[in-house]
Amino acid sequence: MAFYNLADFQSKTLFEGFEGKIFHTDHVTLSYWQIAKGSILPVHSHIHEQTTHILSGKLQLTIGAETKTLEPGMFAIIPGNEPHSGLALTDCLVLDTFLPVREDYKNL
Amino acid sequence: MAFYNLADFQSKTLFEGFEGKIFHTDHVTLSYWQIAKGSILPVHSHIHEQTTHILSGKLQLTIGAETKTLEPGMFAIIPGNEPHSGLALTDCLVLDTFLPVREDYKNL
Numbered sequence: 001m002a003f004y005n006l007a008d009f010q011s012k013t014l015f016e017g018f019e020g021k022i023f024h025t026d027h028v029t030l031s032y033w034q035i036a037k038g039s040i041l042p043v044h045s046h047i048h049e050q051t052t053h054i055l056s057g058k059l060q061l062t063i064g065a066e067t068k069t070l071e072p073g074m075f076a077i078i079p080g081n082e083p084h085s086g087l088a089l090t091d092c093l094v095l096d097t098f099l100p101v102r103e104d105y106k107n108l
Numbered sequence: 109m110a111f112y113n114l115a116d117f118q119s120k121t122l123f124e125g126f127e128g129k130i131f132h133t134d135h136v137t138l139s140y141w142q143i144a145k146g147s148i149l150p151v152h153s154h155i156h157e158q159t160t161h162i163l164s165g166k167l168q169l170t171i172g173a174e175t176k177t178l179e180p181g182m183f184a185i186i187p188g189n190e191p192h193s194g195l196a197l198t199d200c201l202v203l204d205t206f207l208p209v210r211e212d213y214k215n216l
Binding site: 027028053073075076 | 176198
């Protein structure tokens with residue numbers, strides 16, 4: 001399948017306030033997140049390089065020692081193994097990409 | 109640098125009607141495209157696996173023998189070496205990811 005419509009897929013609540021629709025290509029994992037205002041992503045890290053794109057809303061993101069509020073038109077690049085955390089300042093729609101594929105997301 | 113605001117970067121016209129802001133991570137290339145209504149991306153292919161996310165507008169995309177009109181909330185996964193082409197039905201904002209890094213985009 002080449003074409004995907006998010007409306008055709010059920011979201012899963014992966015963390016409190018984080019509803020995800022997750023897709024795996026041959027090489028990357030894509031996650032579309034609907035995040036409820038006030039939701040917190042605790043500090044964590046993973047081997048995967050991540051990019052985080054804000055599609056709507058405001059997301060406060062901390063990467064290493066740097067914190068920034070991201071809005072549409074802004075994105076972040078998170079190197080593998082870099083600690084990061086987040087706080088949804090409003091309801092948000094966010095697209096994450098992960099490389100390599102997140103095998104830990106395959107059987108959610 | 110971890111955080112990026114598209115407003116801080118100059119776009120480049122890579123093809124007629126396609127203004128791109130291109131970023132390279134260690135592993136992938138990200139391209140944000142502002143595409144003018146009526147612009148055509150001719151059939152082409154490349155070794156890179158591509159994902160194409162529609163952020164605003166309507167983009168008609170053909171991948172192999174399949175054609176679909178994509179709107180926000182829709183995306184496409186284009187395997188490496190798969191011929192694809194596009195037509196902007198309206199002005200569009202589109203995010204592409206490429207893996208591996210597009211070395212051919214590094215000196216534009």
